[in-house]
Amino acid sequence: MKYSKKTVNQIKTAGLLHDIGKVALEESVLNCPETLNETQWKEMKRHPEIGYRILGALIDMSQIANFTLEHHERWDGKGYPKGLKGEEISTVARIVALADSFDAMTTKHAYRSEINK
Numbered sequence: 001m002k003y004s005k006k007t008v009n010q011i012k013t014a015g016l017l018h019d020i021g022k023v024a025l026e027e028s029v030l031n032c033p034e035t036l037n038e039t040q041w042k043e044m045k046r047h048p049e050i051g052y053r054i055l056g057a058l059i060d061m062s063q064i065a066n067f068t069l070e071h072h073e074r075w076d077g078k079g080y081p082k083g084l085k086g087e088e089i090s091t092v093a094r095i096v097a098l099a100d101s102f103d104a105m106t107t108k109h110a111y112r113s114e115i116n117k
């Protein structure tokens with residue numbers, strides 16, 4: 001895709017750290033063996049903002065913090081936490097979201113099987 005080395009490194013770092021906010025969530029929510037209820041889902045949806053605050057407090061991580069905040073935004077504007085849409089979402093966050101979605105669909109979870117590859 002002809003990205004600079006800096007951008008590729010940002011994508012890699014954001015991919016590794018995008019869910020860092022989950023460290024602050026209740027284990028019962030993270031390891032729930034069934035579909036999350038409304039309260040649990042509300043808690044889970046906090047992780048991008050928590051990750052943003054964690055990474056934003058570190059020197060040289062402000063851009064990665066922004067990508068972390070945006071990784072659950074959706075092209076149609078129905079994502080979270082800010083309801084960004086289309087090109088309002090950074091390219092790096094969109095790449096991370098795509099990779100995260102692929103991983104979620106192809107990994108077995110306690111509450112569902114993976115999609116056959």
